Amino acid sequence: MKISLAPLQGYTDWVFRQAYDKCIGGIDEFYTPFLVLQNSGEIRTSHKREVEPFVERNKSLVPQFLAGSVAEFQFFETYFSDLGYKKMNWNLGCPFPLVTRKKKGSGLLPFPEIIKDILENAYSGKIDLSIKMRLGLEEKSEILAVLDVIKQFNIDEVIVHPRIGKQMYKGSADRDYFQELQNGFNKSMGFNGDISTLEDFESLHAQFPKLNHVMLGRGVLKDYWLPAKIKGIEIPTVAIRKKALRNMHDEIFSTYASFLSGDTQILQKVKPFWEYFSAHFEEERKVFKGIKKSGGLKKYHEAVAFAFQQNIKE
Ligand SMILES: Cc1cc2nc3c(=O)[nH]c(=O)nc-3n(C[C@H](O)[C@H](O)[C@H](O)COP(=O)(O)O)c2cc1C
Structure with missing residues (x-):
């Protein structure tokens, strides 16, 4: 299959x-x-x-x-x-x-x-x-x-x-x-x-x-x-999955940052990514709200840090 x-x-x-x-x-x-x-x-x-x-x-x-x-x-x-x-x-x-x-x-x-x-x-x-x-x-x-x-x-x-x-x-x-x-x-x-x-x-x-x-x-x-x-592949532990999610985000962020110029362009790409990505977190809505309202990259990184302080879903 x-x-x-x-x-x-x-x-x-x-x-x-x-x-x-x-x-x-x-x-x-x-x-x-x-x-x-x-x-x-x-x-x-x-x-x-x-x-x-x-x-x-x-x-x-x-x-x-x-x-x-x-x-x-x-x-x-x-x-x-x-x-x-x-x-x-x-x-x-x-x-x-x-x-x-x-x-x-x-x-x-x-x-x-x-x-x-x-x-x-x-x-x-x-x-x-x-x-x-x-x-x-x-x-x-x-x-x-x-x-x-x-x-x-x-x-x-x-x-x-x-x-x-x-x-x-x-x-x-x-x-x-x-x-x-x-x-x-x-x-x-x-x-x-x-x-x-x-x-x-x-x-x-x-x-x-x-x-x-x-x-x-x-x-x-x-x-x-x-x-x-x-x-039917064994699912990694919560800790390993959380790390993989962090890697995934960081990879996406750094790739966009490598060819887009300016905060606005980068935020226009990474914010939609969180529309689905935040579903991995227990506090899904709070996580997404924080990302959505972040105005510049500094605020965005704070919202990302907040997200990864939360538990991810089992
Ligand atoms: C935001 C969005 C963009 C999509 N873009 C395409 C596309 O470019 N080409 C395509 O064939 N289908 C596109 N689709 C349809 C999806 O490939 C898929 O057929 C649909 O989401 C149903 O599958 P799912 O329930 O597993 O998501 C898009 C769907 C969504 C929600």
């Missing part, structure tokens, strides 16, 4: 992925948050940093992209294969109206004919392709015609987050519908969505004993040892 880390724009950037791999471990495959091609025909520097191996040389990294046309798809396949990647992941799940209105992300799911056109005329097969998708934009049945298209092509696997786009993150991942999708589908289908505890995983595994890929998102950000628990 492969355990991968879901892409979370703003949270699982290269700084996070690298620190996690170094300080915690247990993830078999990482996905970048989606890359986009700007109107100018270029990729933002921050997006390039996600994949160009300036720092990160993680072999299990799968770059993800948004594409709504043959030209965009071809651009990314060439870009990633020139960089030496062996796999890439097409995002057919993003639910944000700014994206879906342009017929990208889950906005492509009601248009299986466009998906077919792109696969037929853009995908050369130079790199393995996987697709991360929701069930639909407006209706969950939209996925059925899309899977019929996907079946016709040489695609490595699909990873399904069983919600529709217009739901955003409301409700829960629809496991029963996921089960229906597997009937008659001839490729590997990974599962993603709402796996936050070992119990969540165990009930998923009981329902889908043959599942070979589970992609974890917010659950890992709130419990760094979730992958280890799932794999």
